[in-house]
Amino acid sequence: MAAPARRLCHIAFHVPAGQPLARDLQRLFGFQPLAARAAGGWRQLALRSGRAVFLVNEGAGAPEPLYGLDPRHPVPSAANLCFEVADAGAAARALAAKGCCVPVPPVRVQDALGAATYAVVSSPAGNLSLTLLERTDYRGPFLPGFRPLPSTAGRGWFSHVDHLTLACTRGSSPSLLRWFQDCLGFHHLPLSPGEDPELGFEVTAGSGQGGLRLTALQTPPGSAVPTLVLAESLPGAAGGLDQVQQFLAQHGGPGLQHVGLYTPNIIEATEGVTLAGGQLLTPPKAYYQRPGKESQILAAGHEPDQLALQGILLDGDQGKFLLQVFTKSLFAEGTFFLELIQRQGATGFGQGNIQALWQSVEEQAARGQEAGAGSHLS
Known part of the structure; x- marks a missing residue:
């Protein structure tokens, strides 16, 4: 280190x-x-x-x-x-x-x-x-x-950077993990119990359809460094480039794909961004119709219709929940976007959340609704 x-x-x-x-x-x-x-x-x-x-x-x-x-x-x-x-x-x-x-x-x-x-x-x-x-x-x-510059009364929707996600070439995550460990003091943060840091957390999209590998890193307690997430494609994607590959192609190689901004009130922040003219992704209706999703949203203290209207994704259990919404790319090339995130007790990126997000965005991309939006996971 x-x-x-x-x-x-x-x-x-x-x-x-x-x-x-x-x-x-x-x-x-x-x-x-x-x-x-x-x-x-x-x-x-x-x-x-x-x-x-x-x-x-x-x-x-x-x-x-x-x-x-x-x-x-x-x-x-x-x-x-x-x-x-x-x-x-x-x-x-x-x-x-x-x-x-x-x-x-x-x-x-x-x-x-x-x-x-x-x-x-x-x-x-x-x-x-x-x-x-x-x-x-x-x-x-x-x-x-x-x-x-003179300070002005801002709207204050975001309090800090929650995480940083790098889009990486296939197979590069283990070497990147070791570099950030050895050089900056990061260490592996498991996204699922017993996760092998060499393999990361794999989100598969079905037989022969590829998927995503996520590897998370964090610094020791006491530091104020956001979680770093490495994202790379799994082999086997059919029908063209998947989300990470699209970023690599448009960006011209690996890079910082998105920043997660923490908000203490994602409903207020999402409404404010939308009213200001910000463009947010709209998940497919099927996301909110998944079995158990309505009861899950209610258990977190939110209204399913409101989250669906604002495109806010929610996952979690045992009283710990994660809420997320994604912007479209801030660049014409589709190479950088923001994530708005609120945590209600959740400290990581839950397995069910990652799986649901991957599938919902893939469904949306397949329908051609969000061309150039990039990958929107973690």
Whole structure:
């Protein structure tokens, strides 16, 4: 374990000039501007909802943008995860000693509010890079080099990032799991009892129809790092590309496929996003007609008709439930979406929930209703 991650600081996106991600995060999802910077051909805007911070890097300057790396990816992408570490310099040296590529060695930056040190490490997950940040000496609202923006009364639908899901090439999950274990201190989080970390949790779509393998990782108790989920296709899919393969094809390889944003009130958040013009996936009616689904929703204290109207998925038992709804892609290429999630006692991703979600989205995709929406599991 070379550089144990303490918390997720922000998720950085690289988009071309004029791409509306920053506007959409504010207008559709209630994010509020936090800090901004413009230099070297880049416009950088940090936005916040609760503890969830997104940094939108817009443009394509000659040097790398501050606190990130410009991968010159062919499509807009969630390209960087910034983790806080105890000592950025020591972490970068330790990762380099393990053979990791460190394209941005430790850099110290400061302004009137203090100083911070960061380094950027390449990950084995496609174009995704990792910023290792040490900022205990910084007193500002975001990071040195950024101009703080006036805070406004936001809608506050989301409190933090619940999980991050990477779409991976087939067979790569075990090596990715080992890399995140050895380099950042993650460990395997079983999604079902007795799960083999080399095999993950398999969701099959039927005989000869392929399916999905999910492998979840988390950091030790006490850290503030979201669960990391690795998603890859199982062999045997018929009738064209499955959901993960569609992401890989449109994105041009592995990458961060979606972010789960936690909301304490998913009904209110879903209604707010919809009224603002956000586009959410609508599960097939068959999802809510599954045997036992109505009684399950009622046991969780919700109305089946209301969840169906808003497209909210629910699963769980023994008084512990998970509610989820998914947006359509925030990029025209169909390579990134958001998940709104509320937990009523559930701490993981239950087996029944994953199976039902996979099947319902596959049914929907087969009917051609949500072209380009990407994979919407976990």
